[in-house]
Amino acid sequence: xxxxxxxxxxxxxxxxxxxxxxxxxxxxxxxxxxxxxxxxxxxxxxxxxxxxxxxxxxxxxxxxxxxxxxxxxxxxxxxxxxxxxxxxxxxxxxxxxxxxxxxxxxxxxxxxxxxxxxxxxxxxxxxxxxxxxxxxxxxxxxxxxxxxxxxxxxxxxxxxxxxxxxxxxxxxxxxxxxxxxxxxxxxxxxxxxxxxxxxxxxxxxxxxxxxxxxxxxxxxxxxxxxxxxxxxxxxxxx
Amino acid sequence: xxxxxxxxxxxxxxxxxxxxxxxxxxxxxxxxxxxxxxxxxxxxxxxxxxxxxxxxxxxxxxxxxxxxxxxxxxxxxxxxxxxxxxxxxxxxxxxxxxxxxxxxxxxxxxxxxxxx
Numbered sequence: 503x504x505x506x507x508x509x510x511x512x513x514x515x516x517x518x519x520x521x522x523x524x525x526x527x528x529x530x531x532x533x534x535x536x537x538x539x540x541x542x543x544x545x546x547x548x549x550x551x552x553x554x555x556x557x558x559x560x561x562x563x564x565x566x567x568x569x570x571x572x573x574x575x576x577x578x579x580x581x582x583x584x585x586x587x588x589x590x591x592x593x594x595x596x597x598x599x600x601x602x603x604x605x606x607x608x609x610x611x612x613x614x615x616x617x618x619x620x621x622x623x624x625x626x627x628x629x630x631x632x633x634x635x636x637x638x639x640x641x642x643x644x645x646x647x648x649x650x651x652x653x654x655x656x657x658x659x660x661x662x663x664x665x666x667x668x669x670x671x672x673x674x675x676x677x678x679x680x681x682x683x684x685x686x687x688x689x690x691x692x693x694x695x696x697x698x699x700x701x702x703x704x705x706x707x708x709x710x711x712x713x714x715x716x717x718x719x720x721x722x723x724x725x726x727x728x729x730x731x732x733x734x735x736x737x738x739x740x
Numbered sequence: 741x742x743x744x745x746x747x748x749x750x751x752x753x754x755x756x757x758x759x760x761x762x763x764x765x766x767x768x769x770x771x772x773x774x775x776x777x778x779x780x781x782x783x784x785x786x787x788x789x790x791x792x793x794x795x796x797x798x799x800x801x802x803x804x805x806x807x808x809x810x811x812x813x814x815x816x817x818x819x820x821x822x823x824x825x826x827x828x829x830x831x832x833x834x835x836x837x838x839x840x841x842x843x844x845x846x847x848x849x850x851x852x853x854x855x856x
Contacts, residue, residue, distance in 0.1 A: 528803045550806045555813035565814050572807035579804045581748040581797060583769035584755070587776035588794035591787045603848040611841025619833035626825030639830060640837060643808065644767040662812045662819070663830060668805070670834045678835055684842045686849065693841030697834050704801035714798065720841075722770050729765045 671698020695720025
């Protein structure tokens with residue numbers, strides 16, 4: 503029995519435990535999501551996040567140790583982004599036909615996301631570095647961090663805001679778009695990708711493949727547009 | 741399956757090389773995606789071959805955000821005294837951006853369809 507602490511010391515340090523636990527936490531989140539009739543507010547990412555963060559807090563294992571195991575999952579984000587080319591190719595005819603609506607929706611969605619977030623935060627008394635960190639929150643994480651740094655925001659805070667925005671978008675998209683009676687999967691997916699990047703795109707793929715493909719395009723295009731617009735908006739208004 | 745995964749990684753590698761080599765703000769995987777789309781358009785057979793692997797990866801796209809998500813929980817105190825205003829700003833702006841983006845898309849496609 504007194505070997506238990508030794509076993510724990512080994513397991514807590516090795517990638518095996520945390521990789522396994524990450525997959526199980528997600529499996530639990532996914533099972534709850536399915537059991538709840540795939541309702542958007544039962545978000546598997548959020549459930550897995552809360553379970554794992556709670557476990558780390560209870561066991562006092564630092565995030566860095568956890569990430570040593572979880573990084574294998576995290577790494578797959580790169581090839582998965584490249585893989586978005588497949589649904590994009592499958593929907594190429596639809597994409598070509600909707601180039602103009604896409605561009606207009608991109609500009610409208612991107613500017614709305616930036617300006618309304620900053621305006622609301624400013625009206626509620628948020629200033630300085632924190633305010634600047636909000637600007638790129640709708641953009642996929644690697645690009646958002648770069649933008650945040652270049653306009654004088656805090657990269658750590660931006661990382662938090664990007665994930666929160668993604669989860670909010672994933673949770674609210676379906677009820678909101680149903681409320682607006684928008685049935686066009688292209689429009690639904692694209693708007694979600696622009697406003698809530700990869701986590702919104704993952705949600706779109708859960709609902710409809712065309713929506714997922716358009717969300718992926720929205721995410722990619724908004725990364726480029728925000729990188730161009732954010733410094734200009736900051737210079738004009740902040 | 742292994743070959744297809746290797747192709748995806750190779751395109752990410754090319755994308756990263758271009759992104760860093762030219763100092764672009766666009767991340768490597770996004771450039772890799774565009775290049776792979778180019779390959780699919782030139783060689784449609786490649787698209788059919790890689791499709792199942794790509795679909796397998798994308799059907800679990802949500803899982804891949806979990807490790808980064810766990811990291812933010814420890815940083816929630818970064819929101820500090822501004823926590824509530826920030827959460828409100830994020831929620832309202834995300835809802836507005838989704839609604840306006842989708843409405844503009846639908847509105848413009850209707851106008852275009854009416855003109856045809």
